[in-house]
Amino acid sequence: MRHVEISGKRLRLREVTLDDVDALHAVYGDPTATEHLPFDPRTREEVEEGVVEAIKAAEAEPRRLYVLAVTDVDGGEAFGVARLHIEADHPHSAEIGLGLRPDHWGRGIGTDLIRLILTFGFRHLRLHRIWGARSPANTAAQLAMLVAGMVEEGRIRHHVRARGAWRDSIVHSALEDEWEGHRDV
Template identity: 90%
Template sequence: MRHVDIPGKRLRLREVTVDDVDALHAVYGDPTATEHLPFDPRTREEVEEIVAEAMRAAQAEPRRLYVLAVTDVAEGRTIGVARLHIEHDHPHSAEIGLGLRPDHWGRGIGTDLVRLLLVFGFRHLRLHRVWGARSPANTAAQLTMLVAGMVEEGRIRHHVRARGAWRDSIVHSAIEDEWEGYRDV
């Protein structure tokens, strides 16, 4: 098992634990935080199952799913969640996803988080490609991924069904040999 603990200047990524359920529910259960995500706000029980699944996935060999707590370095509190899922048929490529409590938006923390995920993917897991998808309406996520060094690739039409309707997704990616890396995240 690969234990994950990736420190940055403002954020730290670490394995989720059962102690994170309430903090993660503050993200997964918040209608504002999940507005652009392809699911409705989660109940506390659903978040408990997400954490349990993450802990089971951490034991898998080879490990393909990383669900990580995002903590504020200054305060040590869990303020979000990050996910990296290595593709089964393409083990050098992974999809990322993230969520932060809305009271932490607008300060560049999302950009720091994406950069930490890229550091983890490229430097620690030796991936070749890291990608993420966003709602076309989520322009904050667009800016976050672009500033973090990802490239907007294009649109997947009617990619997910969310809130009773089909929704497109915009894909962003970073490639290991194009990624400049960031020493100060």
């Protein structure tokens, strides 16, 4: 297993641990934080199961799943999570996802987080393509992805079933040869 820890100007990403369950439940269990995610708010037990799965996935060889706690650059309690999943059939491509506690919204943290995930994927994992999907109604995620240097590719119709209804997804991506990774994160 390769231990992951990467820092930017304001944020730090590190491996999730069982000590993060309550902090991550504050994200995944919050109806506001999960409004645009493709699942209903999760129970504490469901979040704990997810953390256990992430810890096991960190031991896989080759490693395909990175679930990282988001903290301030100086550390402290997690207030978010970043996920990077390398595609098995296309090992130079990965999907990202993120979640932040609502009290951290509106301060550019989402943009910084996406830049940090892109830095990790392109510089450390040597990926070629990194993509993410968002709810069409999630304009904050749209802005964060665009400002972070991702390009809006298009719409996947009826991509996920969330809250009892089909929902489209808008896909954004960044390519290693187009990415402006020289900018400080």
